[in-house]
Amino acid sequence: MKPYDALLPLARRHVHAADIADNRSFDHIVALAAKIFSVAATSLTVADFDRQFMVANHGLGDRLHPVDTSPTYEIIAKREAIVIGDLAQQSRYRSDDFDAPETRFFAGVPLILPDGFAIGCLALADPAPRDAGSLDLALLNELASLAVLQLEINVVVGTIDPVSRLPNRAQFILDIADMAAQHADTPAIAVLIDIVPPHQVDAIMRALGPAHLDQAIVNVVNSFRILTDDFYRLYQVSAKQLALLPPMGTDLDHLLRLLRRHLTGVNRSQLTRFAATVAAGIVPFILGATDAPNLLRMASSAAQDARQAHDDVGIYSSTEDRDHQRRFEIVRSFATALEQNEGLYLLYQPRVDLASGRYYAAEALLRWTHADLGPISPGEFIPLIDPTMLIHALTDWVMQTALDHLAQMRQRFAEFIIAINVSAHNLREHGFMARLLANLDRRALPPQAIEIEITEGTFILDDRIVMATLHALAGAGVRIAIDDFGTGYSSLAYLEKLPAHTVKLDQSFIHGMREDRRKHGLVRSTISLCHELGHRVVAEGVETMDIAAQLLAAGCDEVQGYGFSRPITSADLKTWLEPRYGLPDGHTAFKAVTAP
Ligand code: C2E
Ligand code: MG
Ligand code: MG
Secondary structure, three states: OOHHHHHHHHHHOOOOOHHOOOOHHHHHHHHHHHHHHOEEEEEOOOOOOOOOEEEEEOOOOOOOOOOOOOOOHHHHOOOOOOOOOHHHHHOOHHHHHHOOOOOEEEEEEEEEEOOOOOEEEEEEEOOOOHHHHOOOOHHHHHHHHHHHEEEEHHEEEEEHHOOOOOEEEEHHHHHHHHHHHHOOOEEEEEEEOOOOOOHHHHHHHOOOHHHHHHHHHHHHHHHHHHOOOOOOOEEEEEEOOOEEEEEOOOOHHHHHHHHHHHHHHHHHHHOOOOOOEEEEEEEEEEEOOOOOHHHHHHHHHHHHHHHHHOOEEEEEOOOHHHHHHHHHHHHHHHHHHHOOOOOOEEEEEEEOOOOOOOOEEEEEEEEEOOOOOEOOOOOHHHHHHOOOOHHHHHHHHHHHHHHHHHHHHHOOOOEEEEEEEEOOHHHOOOOHHHHHHHHHHHHHOOOHHHHEEEEEOOHHHHHHHHHHHHHHHHHHHHHEEEEEEEEOOOOOOHHHOOOOOEEOOOOHHHHHOOOOOOHHHHHHHHHHHHHHHEEEEEEOOOOOOOHHHHHHHHHHOEEEOOOOOOEEHHHHHHHHOOOOOOOOOOOOOOOOOOOO
């Protein structure tokens, strides 16, 4: 693409006068013109469809306004210079057609692009009339060419990618607006080509260095240059993403086949292998109904969905996009909820000791009511927050709130215990344990007053830091519970190696255990195994007394579930506990678990 190609659509549409005016070079050009021609005022204007903007001036001060009817507009429209030696000697123009006060002498030349298109005007004005013939028009035209050159640089820098020389995102946005103006309500297609996923960027940078990555990107860009003919428009919308606008009327299936074939080739090619895995997202849309930034976002979402499905091309799906947007919104607004302490609260679900019927522990469960989306279940938001840094602030919030409640509870129920769910990421965080102990200390609570529930995962066993923290916590007297035991990665090594006091059997184990003899057998033997290893066993999700009776018969220590109480507020918990609180016989709350 020749540089001025980028300038043309810009000049015909919205001239970003503010951007152009930012450039000090134009100030120098008008100042130079004033000096060379000894005139009181000079101006440089740039034209849009129907208006022109003063980009720079000398001697006009603040008297700037868009000029719609002045001779400068005629200069641009006719692409011809106008020279008036003395305004008083002619009848065509009046003095208020001019920006400069009391203009008598005026000369203006058009700014002409290399293809002959006039984009603006460089004008001189002075209160003193002079001989029109004495003006050196060639010199004035030279200065105008200088201004054109500067405009080109300005615009090109703004709309051309400096590395690939493809039009950039700004140009994509302008072109979509242009297409929408010319073909409103017509179906069209936009494609985003995501050259390399972030994890691959990191791996390549580490293994092969940035030059390798750059070269792979150039190879992909070139492959698309070859693929697309003049009717396709290709853009570099970010360092690792291209956009493609197929010609109007392109058949979606045809495009899909074309991209699939091309991407299969590219992804297998020696030139890109290991360094780039290209995925494309296609968005069919209606011109004028979706703006360009949103199109890029939608196409990018389709490309990510394709990647996740191990495919190379994806077509935008509003359902998946809505789900993705919801997930994004959840993470975004959870940060605000934490910061402003809004919509978050804890509920507590009591656990009953089956043999004695006494209650002395409850699990803290986080609840969140989003201002717009309403209540969101922890089953939905915790897995989204867990991989982010917000998990630290989340657990801190839960910890502080639960310990405040616990300190109050203990005034009435002296040995009450609260179980708090924590993520393995928390255990990996430096200073987590010290902060936890300090928080307990500040409220005069012993470490034995809380139980930390961690969800099993084989990785925990191999994580030196997590294991060290767990052992240190257990050593300090904090109770450890293995949550959701029986799902995911349960292994005997897990039971053996973790310094746990409590094992919480997962609901999936418990539900249906009455009808399913195998399940029943599994629960019974798991309970004995846990007891052999010195753990207390809590069954989760106990919804009926029938199941509770079976669990009791199987030797289960405690149960938790809707059959006894749903999660309730701390105030309700106090009332609820009043007739039910008490430590079971042989209660092991204070038994220290020694590290193996
Ligand atoms: P979890 O730790 O296994 O918590 C038990 C879940 O089972 C709770 O769901 C509870 O409301 C539910 N439940 C209790 N009894 C019954 C029952 O009889 N039947 C059925 N169907 N469900 C029952 P909830 O509160 O929705 O929490 C879901 C998960 O979210 C929790 O599972 C836990 O992994 C996580 N979570 C909740 N609060 C926190 C928190 O403060 N921090 C962290 N890191 N995770 C939390
Ligand atoms: Mg739990
Ligand atoms: Mg659980």
